Amino acid sequence: MSDKLETKDDHKDDAKRWLDALRIAGKNQHDWEAKSEKIEKRYKDERTEAENQTKRYNILWSNVETLKPAVYARTPKPVVLRRFKDRDSLGLQASRVLERALEFSVDAYDFDDVMNSVVEDRLLSGRGIARVIYDPTMGKAEGSDGQEYEEVAYEQVLCEYIHYKDFRHGTARQWEQVPWVAFRTFPTKDELRKRFGKKAENISLNYKPEGCEDDDEQFKKAKVWEIWSKTDAMIY
Numbered sequence: 384m385s386d387k388l389e390t391k392d393d394h395k396d397d398a399k400r401w402l403d404a405l406r407i408a409g410k411n412q413h414d415w416e417a418k419s420e421k422i423e424k425r426y427k428d429e430r431t432e433a434e435n436q437t438k439r440y441n442i443l444w445s446n447v448e449t450l451k452p453a454v455y456a457r458t459p460k461p462v463v464l465r466r467f468k469d470r471d472s473l474g475l476q477a478s479r480v481l482e483r484a485l486e487f488s489v490d491a492y493d494f495d496d497v498m499n500s501v502v503e504d505r506l507l508s509g510r511g512i513a514r515v516i517y518d519p520t521m522g523k524a525e526g527s528d529g530q531e532y533e534e535v536a537y538e539q540v541l542c543e544y545i546h547y548k549d550f551r552h553g554t555a556r557q558w559e560q561v562p563w564v565a566f567r568t569f570p571t572k573d574e575l576r577k578r579f580g581k582k583a584e585n586i587s588l589n590y591k592p593e594g595c596e597d598d599d600e601q602f603k604k605a606k607v608w609e610i611w612s613k614t615d616a617m618i619y
Contacts, residue, residue, distance in 0.1 A: 401610055401619055405565060408551035416548055419508035426507055447506050455502045458495055461485035488540055500544045512545040514566065551608075563612040569604040 428441050463482040465474050497513055505511030522536030549567035569590050575583035588603035595602045610619040 397619070401608075404553065404563070405551055405608055405610075408553065408565070411554070412551070415508075419547065422507050447503070450506055451499070451502055454506070455498050458489060461489065491539060492541055494542060497542045497544045504547050508547050510547045510550075512547060512550050513542045514545060516541050516543050562614045563610055565608045565610040568607050568609060570607060571604055575605055575607075 422443075425441075426443050426447060428444065461482050463478040463485065465471065465478050501511035501513045503511075518539050518541055519535045520537040521533045523531055524534045525531055545566055550565070551567075552564045553562040555561045570578070572583065572588060575586055579586070586605050586607070588600075588605050590604045590606045591599075592602055592604070608619075612619065
């Protein structure tokens with residue numbers, strides 16, 4: 384897939400199409416999101432002052448905490464096996480390399496924290512989401528002609544937690560028929576410049592974190608939807 388940024392100025396028709404698609408998807412899951420919010424508040428025991436006067440036992444919290452270890456108890460151990468158990472020393476060594484690479488990938492960051500967040504969302508809202516991302520670190524190198532160029536100095540594959548409110552998808556009866564999925568992120572201005580270059584200057588910082596005042600410009604972020612379209616094999 385190629386990666387491009389759609390803006391109202393550059394591609395008005397495409398931008399309108401995707402904005403309409405996101406709006407429809409958001410409308411379709413609005414009631415479910417509202418219900419999930421109420422369940423979360425009940426789980427966290429966020430009650431009003433009047434409700435706090437009544438002694439109650441939070442059975443939802445108790446039930447969820449009991450189910451969590453049953454769904455995800457410990458960090459999984461990768462196992463890579465050959466499909467055919469014939470005398471193939473090269474295949475055997477390749478499977479061992481893959482298995483060790485997976486073990487390192489899981490240990491290189493807090494995999495359990497991602498999975499625990501996914502499990503909690505699954506038990507409360509009915510949907511737990513994580514996605515796999517490729518994270519390269521670029522470094523400087525010098526070619527044979529003396530010119531500097533960028534090359535991958537380090538690379539890793541990570542699982543990233545996605546809150547259920549920051550995920551939308553196209554309408555379909557079965558998952559394999561879903562035409563597109565979208566992930567919402569909240570990048571800072573510097574993060575926008577790093578990813579989109581000069582186009583980042585046209586993106587407004589219209590998201591204020593909780594507690595942020597109107598004049599706290601340094602804390603404001605943008606709301607960006609990253610849309611993976613299976614129909615035209617593009618990332619918008």
